[in-house]
Each structure stands twice: as C-alpha cells, then as structure tokens.
Amino acid sequence: xxxxxxxxxxxxxxxxxxxxxxxxxxxxxxxxxxxxxxxxxxxxxxxxxxxxxxxxxxxxxxxxxxxxxxxxxxxxxxxxxxxxxxxxxxxxxxxxxxxxxxxxxxxxxxxxxxxxxxxxxxxxxxxxxxxxxxxxxxxxxxxxxxxxxxxxxxxxxxxxxxxxxxxxxxxxxxxxxxxxxxxxxxxxxxxxxxxxxxxxxxxxxxxxxxxxxxxxxxxxxxxxxxxxxxxxxxxxxxxxxxxxxxxxxxxxxxxxxxxxxxxxxxxxxxxxxxxxxxxxxxxxxxxxxxxxxxxxxxxxxxxxxxxxxxxxxxxxxxxxxxxxxxxxxxxxxxxxxxxxxxxxxxxxxxxxxxxxxxxxxxxxxxxxxxxxxxxxxxxxxxxxxxxxx
Numbered sequence: 001x002x003x004x005x006x007x008x009x010x011x012x013x014x015x016x017x018x019x020x021x022x023x024x025x026x027x028x029x030x031x032x033x034x035x036x037x038x039x040x041x042x043x044x045x046x047x048x049x050x051x052x053x054x055x056x057x058x059x060x061x062x063x064x065x066x067x068x069x070x071x072x073x074x075x076x077x078x079x080x081x082x083x084x085x086x087x088x089x090x091x092x093x094x095x096x097x098x099x100x101x102x103x104x105x106x107x108x109x110x111x112x113x114x115x116x117x118x119x120x121x122x123x124x125x126x127x128x129x130x131x132x133x134x135x136x137x138x139x140x141x142x143x144x145x146x147x148x149x150x151x152x153x154x155x156x157x158x159x160x161x162x163x164x165x166x167x168x169x170x171x172x173x174x175x176x177x178x179x180x181x182x183x184x185x186x187x188x189x190x191x192x193x194x195x196x197x198x199x200x201x202x203x204x205x206x207x208x209x210x211x212x213x214x215x216x217x218x219x220x221x222x223x224x225x226x227x228x229x230x231x232x233x234x235x236x237x238x239x240x241x242x243x244x245x246x247x248x249x250x251x252x253x254x255x256x257x258x259x260x261x262x263x264x265x266x267x268x269x270x271x272x273x274x275x276x277x278x279x280x281x282x283x284x285x286x287x288x289x290x291x292x293x294x295x296x297x298x299x300x301x302x303x304x305x306x307x308x309x310x311x312x313x314x315x316x317x318x319x320x321x322x323x324x325x326x327x328x329x330x331x332x333x334x335x336x337x338x339x340x341x342x343x344x345x346x347x348x349x350x351x352x353x354x355x356x357x358x359x360x361x362x363x364x365x366x367x368x369x370x371x372x373x374x375x376x377x378x379x380x381x382x383x384x385x386x387x388x389x
Contacts, residue, residue: 008137024349032347035378037366039351040178040324042243044298046280047291050242053283054276063275069267071099071251075278079236079251082285086210087221089229095256096229098263099273099281103208103237103250106262108134109269110204110233113261114170115140121170124155125357126179128206131172132357143168146359149329153182157195165199174206176219179356179365180327181320186220193225193232201231202258208237208250209323211292214300217321223254233258240324242284242291249273249281299324302368302375309379310366314389317366324368327353331389333362346381 027034045051057063070076073093080093091097100106107130111121117139123131125144132142143164145155155173173192175184196203205222213219222232233254239245252262266272273281284291303319306326310317317328330338335352342348351367353360368375382388 012133012137023343027343027347027349032343034343034347034349035370035374035381036349037351037370037375037378038349039369040240040367041245041369042240042324043369043371044243044295046243046247047284047287049287049291050244050280050283054280057276057279063279065275067272067275067278069272070263071097071273072275072278075099075273075282076251078282078285079253082288083221083223083253086288087224089221089223089253091223091229091253092256096259097251097253098259098266099278100235100250100252101270101273102239102248103206103235103252104130105248105270106235106250106252107131107204107206109262109265110258111135111138111140111170113265114202114258118167119170120164120168121172122155122160122164122168122201123172124174124177126353126360126363127172127356128174128178129356131206135170141167144357144359146357147177147180147182148359153177153180154184154188157192168199168201171196171201171203172206173203173222174208176209176212176322178209178323179325179351179353179360179363181318181323181325183217183219183322186224189220189222189228190225193222193228196231197227202255203228203232205232205234207234208240210236211241211288212296212299212324213322214296214303215321219322229254231255238281238284241288241295243295244280244284247277247280249277299368302370302372305372305375306366306368306379309376313379313382313387316389326366326368327363328366329363335360335362335364338364341387342382346378346385346387348378348381 076093076097079097080091083089111134115138119140120143121135123142135142147153210219235252237250307319317326339352351365353363
C-alpha cells in the first residue's frame with residue numbers, strides 16, 4: 001500500500017548536506033579518493049577535560065534518568081555566567097536561558113513557537129537553510145533578505161517592502177556568517193535592534209561561530225546592545241567552539257517570553273538534553289577560553305594555506321576574519337557546474353553557493369575542517385588538472 005505523505009513533507013526540498021553526502025557516496029562507490037570540503041563538521045577531538053567530565057558524569061546513576069526539560073539549573077547558570085564573562089551580558093539563568101539539543105533544535109522550533117499562518121520571517125540568504133525551511137514547515141512564509149558582496153554581506157534592512165514588514169514577526173541574523181564568513185560590528189547590531197523595535201519584530205541571532213575568529217577578531221553579541229533582551233534571543237552552539245558536533249548541546253538566551261515559549265515547545269516535543277552531556281557542557285563553558293587557543297591557531301593555519309593556494313590558481317577568495325569557511329566567487333558564475341567539474345575531474349567536493357539561496361549563485365564554500373595535508377592535496381589536484389580561474 002502506498003502511504004500518502006503530508007504535503008509539508010512532499011513539498012520539502014532535500015536538505016543541502018544530505019544531497020552532498022549522496023554525491024560523495026557516488027564518487028566513493030566509483031573508487032574515488034574524495035576530499036570533501038563541504039559540511040562544517042570539526043575534525044579535531046573534543047578537549048580532554050570535557051570528555052573527562054562526561055566520563056565521570058556517566059558513572060553516576062542519577063544522570064541516567066530523564067533530565068529537566070529546560071536544562072539543569074547548573075547548566076543554565078554556567079551558560080549565564082559564560083555570557084557575562086564573554087560579553088558582559090547579565091541574564092536570569094532560570095528565565096532567560098534554555099538548554100537545547102544543539103542550537104539547530106531551537107532554531108527549528110522557534111518559528112513554531114512564534115509564527116502563525118500568514119506571518120513572515122525575514123531570512124538572510126545565502127544562509128543556513130533551516131531558517132526558511134522551519135518557517136515554511138510551521139505554515140508561515142519566509143521572505144529572503146539578499147546578502148550581497150557590495151553590502152559586505154549584510155542585509156539592507158531599509159530595502160524591505162512595507163507590505164512584507166507589516167506581516168513580519170521574526171528577523172534572523174547570523175554573524176559571523178555561514179556561509180560567507182562575513183562579520184557584523186556592534187553598530188550594525190544596534191541598527192538591527194532599533195529596526196526590530198520599530199517594526200515590532202523578534203530579532204533572532206544565530207551565534208554558532210561567535211568564538212571562531214582570527215587575527216584577534218572577537219564577535220559581539222546582539223544582547224550587548226542596550227535593551228536588546230526585550231526583543232531578541234541568541235542561539236549558541238558547542239559544536240564549533242568545543243568540537244562537540246555529535247554531542248548535541250547548545251543554548252538560547254534572551255527574551256523571557258520567547259525562552260519560555262521554547263521551553264513549552266520542548267516539554268511537548270522532546271525530553272531535554274542528556275544530563276551527562278549537560279555536565280560536559282558545563283566543563284566546556286568553564287574551560288573557556290583555555291581550550292580555544294590551539295583550535296583557533298589550527299583553523300588560522302589552514303586558512304593561510306587554502307586562501308593563498310586558491311589565489312595562486314587565479315581565484316579571488318576573501319581572507320575571512322571568522323568562521324571556518326572560505327566563500328569564493330567562481331569563474332563564469334555557474335557554481336553548480338564548477339562543483340560538478342571538481343568532483344568528477346579531481347575528486348574534490350565543495351558546496352555550491354546556490355544551495356544556500358538565490359544570492360549564493362556564482363559562489364562556492366570551502367570548509368577548513370580538514371588537516372593541512374588534505375587541503376594541500378586538494379589544491380595540488382586543481383593545479384595539476386588545470387582548474388584555475
């Protein structure tokens with residue numbers, strides 16, 4: 001018997017990285033030694049103090065039962081203390097911090113907690129696909145905000161149509177930015193907060209890459225803007241900062257009403273974060289910034305191999321200040337054809353920019369989540385095949 005699926009699933013496009021995994025597996029089946037520079041999955045191990053904290057917590061039977069839905073008081077306090085230490089932002093740990101099963105969980109649930117049919121979320125593009133996909137799954141509409149190089153990959157908030165703004169309830173931002181590697185200074189964040197206040201929007205900042213900065217760069221928090229906690233929430237991830245992608249832990253902080261709404265969603269949709277993982281998360285927050293130095297040094301060394309190597313081939317990638325991505329325009333502007341050529345001719349897989357939205361056409365994204373030797377080999381393969389600009 002053929003089951004009729006819900007229209008929301010029938011109309012749901014494949015997730016970008018699931019499609020890229022399929023292309024990688026096809027090449028591997030042909031015997032190709034694939035160098036995948038696609039998904040931002042840290043290749044370095046979780047720091048030892050974090051692992052040790054988890055091992056100790058795992059031995060305690062009290063941690064084997066259901067966790068508290070919003071996260072343990074100890075974890076939420078550790079997150080609030082970290083926000084105070086890192087950004088100078090004071091939060092009520094009980095009412096303004098919520099543990100998440102990775103920040104993606106909270107990002108995906110936010111439209112369900114906030115938007116009704118007919119409402120609009122303002123979603124930057126190129127951008128993390130979940131902003132728009134979750135909005136559409138919730139029955140609302142995603143209005144795409146183009147991020148253009150001529151505007152330093154910042155959205156032109158003043159260009160949004162008044163009719164769209166009349167229906168908008170949510171504005172997404174993500175800086176340091178995936179996929180472009182762009183950054184936003186505190187002045188832009190002040191403007192965004194003022195814009196959100198003027199148009200009665202919730203401002204949601206995806207801050208997954210807040211700690212991945214080079215050459216001394218440190219990203220600001222939107223919650224540093226005066227009054228921002230009245231109309232903003234910020235999502236933090238442990239995946240990138242602490243190499244904990246598979247552990248699935250993060251947190252959201254900010255507006256009390258929205259944090260409470262997400263907590264209500266969690267109590268009906270999942271059973272919270274495993275207590276052992278929360279203990280590891282506390283150890284991670286308390287180890288900051290000691291565990292960060294070698295990580296940033298590693299990524300910066302990789303950046304300083306990949307960017308000059310691509311430039312030597314005639315390409316023009318910028319030198320990113322943050323994230324572990326390199327966002328590059330491709331000759332001729334056909335990113336899909338460029339990616340197909342790389343995987344077919346030299347076994348190198350990169351992410352087409354059009355997978356992140358219409359404004360990503362003509363760009364590709366490389367990740368720095370591979371050892372130096374593999375980055376050099378990828379560059380050598382391109383040079384030997386004559387794949388240059």
